[in-house]
Amino acid sequence: MSEKTRSYERIPYLIFYQDKSPFKETYAGPLDFGALKSHHLKPAEPKSNNVILFMHPIGGGEYLPMVVALAKAGYPVIYCQSRYSGNDSALIMEKVAIDMGNCIRHAKEQLGYDKVILAAWSGGGSLSLFYQSQAENPTITHTPAGDRVDLTIQDLIPADGVMVLAAHVSRAHTLTEWMDASIMDESDPEQRDPELDLYNPANPNQPPYSEAFLTRYREAQVARNRRITQWVKDKLADFKAKDRPNEEFGFVVHGTMADPRWLDPSVDPNDRQANWCYLGDPQVVNNGPVGLARFCTLRSWLSQWSYDDSNADGVACAGKISVPIMVVGNSADDACTPSHTHRLYNAISHDDREMHEIQGATHYYFGQPEQLQEAVELCASWLQRKGFA
Known part of the structure; x- marks a missing residue:
């Protein structure tokens, strides 16, 4: 059965853009031009002439259950890829906001x-909040690396409302919470502090973890992020001193899925299973090819992953937004846990906000038709009450 016969039509399309850059950071094509791959899901009987827009920094979600279910429920949907579709190694969040x-x-x-x-949605949460805050009050003229990407001259159009769905607080803070705090030397990741190595069976610190251990571990995670950041800044300064200001450098970040909460469900508790995360066995993911920030570049690290430097901080941005916001968390989410949902909700500075939790729902609703339906109904109710449907 084609998608057109299932109450909506899926129309792939391209959005062409021009964006001058001193060097090429996306694969192929002219230096100053690119195309954003998008999917337009048009219901046979749309509930309004308004549209729901999904966007994730590296995309890949145009067939996710929530995207399709909203279209089937009669809501026009666009899933738009960024210029960095499928590859965040050189991703600049300020440019994704332009996208x-x-x-x-x-x-x-x-x-x-x-x-x-x-x-x-998910990683699109902090992106959307970052975008909306800059669309309402643009202030950023340069990336954290000092490159000119001026959002104040982009004439960004603010969205009319935001649904924060199964979202994390930011790429930088999420990575930091997931980083393997035991790695002592980035050039030799086998050099580990045995008392911070969650996957070392001889480690005396085992689940359930003590508050003292968790405090020490979290401090070591932040310290590791900051060590990488300082190395990145020193590397960029060295290139600039050598009159090579556009030079880049690729590197690998090992150990990025060692959050105590994956081994101890009593940490930031919800209904997720122990020894598991949304990508599978966390010990395998820790050094697997799909881990956050695994393959990175200097400028991208500062824009996406630096704990102190990234502008795309969902918590900071949520407090600068004036439009209605609904926040939805999933009680069995094995990616975005409750503290992220609550931090985002609590950061909203106005009263036109609400928060909901879907019991038993995992991150993507795969194989969960009842939870998916509940999520769609929550969105439908909010859209209707806010005059968007």
């Missing part, structure tokens, strides 16, 4: 939608 702005402008000016509601 989101291009998607919103196209939705309004080319597709003719009246209002745009951001579906801030």
